[in-house]
Amino acid sequence: MRKWIALALSLLMLLPVLATAEGVKGEITIGIYEPASGPNGAGGKQETLGIYYANFVQPTVELSDGVYKINLVEVDNQSSNDKAVSAAQQLVSAGSSIVLGSYGSGVSIAAAPTFNEAGVVAVGISCTNPQVTLGNPLYYRICYLDPFQGTVLANFAMDEYAAKKAYTLAQLGNDYDVGLAHYFTEAFKGKGGEVTGETFPLGTSDFAAYLTNAVNAGAEVIFSPTSTEFAAQIITQAAANGVKIPILAGDTWDSSVILDAAKGTELSVSVSTFFDEGDTSSKAAEFVKGFKEWLNANPDKLANNGGNDIVAAVSALGYDGYMVALEALKKADSGDRQDIADIMAEVTYDGVTGAIVFGENGDAVRDQAFIKKSDNAAGAWTFVKVQGVEK
Numbered sequence: 001m002r003k004w005i006a007l008a009l010s011l012l013m014l015l016p017v018l019a020t021a022e023g024v025k026g027e028i029t030i031g032i033y034e035p036a037s038g039p040n041g042a043g044g045k046q047e048t049l050g051i052y053y054a055n056f057v058q059p060t061v062e063l064s065d066g067v068y069k070i071n072l073v074e075v076d077n078q079s080s081n082d083k084a085v086s087a088a089q090q091l092v093s094a095g096s097s098i099v100l101g102s103y104g105s106g107v108s109i110a111a112a113p114t115f116n117e118a119g120v121v122a123v124g125i126s127c128t129n130p131q132v133t134l135g136n137p138l139y140y141r142i143c144y145l146d147p148f149q150g151t152v153l154a155n156f157a158m159d160e161y162a163a164k165k166a167y168t169l170a171q172l173g174n175d176y177d178v179g180l181a182h183y184f185t186e187a188f189k190g191k192g193g194e195v196t197g198e199t200f201p202l203g204t205s206d207f208a209a210y211l212t213n214a215v216n217a218g219a220e221v222i223f224s225p226t227s228t229e230f231a232a233q234i235i236t237q238a239a240a241n242g243v244k245i246p247i248l249a250g251d252t253w254d255s256s257v258i259l260d261a262a263k264g265t266e267l268s269v270s271v272s273t274f275f276d277e278g279d280t281s282s283k284a285a286e287f288v289k290g291f292k293e294w295l296n297a298n299p300d301k302l303a304n305n306g307g308n309d310i311v312a313a314v315s316a317l318g319y320d321g322y323m324v325a326l327e328a329l330k331k332a333d334s335g336d337r338q339d340i341a342d343i344m345a346e347v348t349y350d351g352v353t354g355a356i357v358f359g360e361n362g363d364a365v366r367d368q369a370f371i372k373k374s375d376n377a378a379g380a381w382t383f384v385k386v387q388g389v390e391k
Helices: 002-021 041-057 081-093 105-118 146-161 175-190 208-216 228-240 256-262 282-296 299-304 313-332 337-346
Strands: 026-034 060-063 066-076 098-100 121-124 139-141 165-171 194-200 221-223 247-249 269-273 348-351 354-357 369-375 380-387
Touching: 026 041, 026 081, 026 105, 026 313, 041 066, 041 228, 041 282, 041 299, 041 313, 060 313, 066 081, 081 105, 098 313, 105 121, 105 139, 105 175, 121 313, 121 337, 146 175, 146 221, 146 247, 146 269, 146 369, 146 380, 165 175, 165 208, 175 194, 194 208, 208 228, 228 247, 228 256, 256 269, 256 369, 269 380, 282 299, 282 313, 313 337, 313 348
Parallel strands: 026 066, 026 098, 098 121, 121 139, 165 194, 165 221, 221 247, 247 269
Antiparallel strands: 060 066, 269 369, 348 354, 369 380
């Protein structure tokens, strides 16, 4: 027994030597706060894939006192506001220097006080509701916000379909759904349109009555910024009931789940999103090529992407989110939470989704969105246009 103890101690003493020999001084932990289950599980997995790919590309960060390995710690917030606090606490307890996430504004809003109290900077990736950062000094984000996205989609509805009447459908109590539907409604009405809106409770599986209401209201577009779980049901049931009104949605619908549901139907499905894999810029093209190769090399990763190598915009944002975290560590020249908080507002990064600069309330300054439409024969997205808030 004593020999085993002596051997174990000897090995422990060798660890610093081995680390030095490999040029690594230590580890810095970055937390991943994302849903891997629940209604937003599919999107959360795709966002997380972008983070892991970025770590594959850049697994270390160099500070003035040496090179540090990045240790990723992931928790599943289960797409649930009720689970958000305990999930956030796990990342705080794990020693996270900075946290990334979440897909889903509600869970981000719910976790914000926990991160603030612990002094941990959180970088929102695709959580677009203004309340995520408003009044939460340590929550930043790299995506555009819902007031912008709602206006973009209202403009598109009128530009593309000459729509004067719209119908919105959102999940009751879901901050993202209800918030984005509100901003779309305000913008659509502001341009002279009429809107009929409804909400449905969590657990709904039959959307026939809601779709009938949209038809009866004379809607020329349906706007339904739901989770992918409900989106697939809405699309399938619209097609089955002969509803041919064009459907619009926000960034959550930029998923292969939607393409699978729409494939073979006559529905027109369009989404606003943060990135298009057809972007020909060198930085975007390099990311797409590398990400696809990385996905296809691992069946588990491919499965988490929906079983194909279509690049979701949230994966590109996840990649940028990780790189922004590394820039924060480098600018702070530290993994200390307070040091990171002190410099976070000054961090900039030229990402695959565009230049990232933080403005008011820690929100990224964004002025355009990609619009994509489903190709229901090919089961793929077709780029339509870059849309801003101006017509």
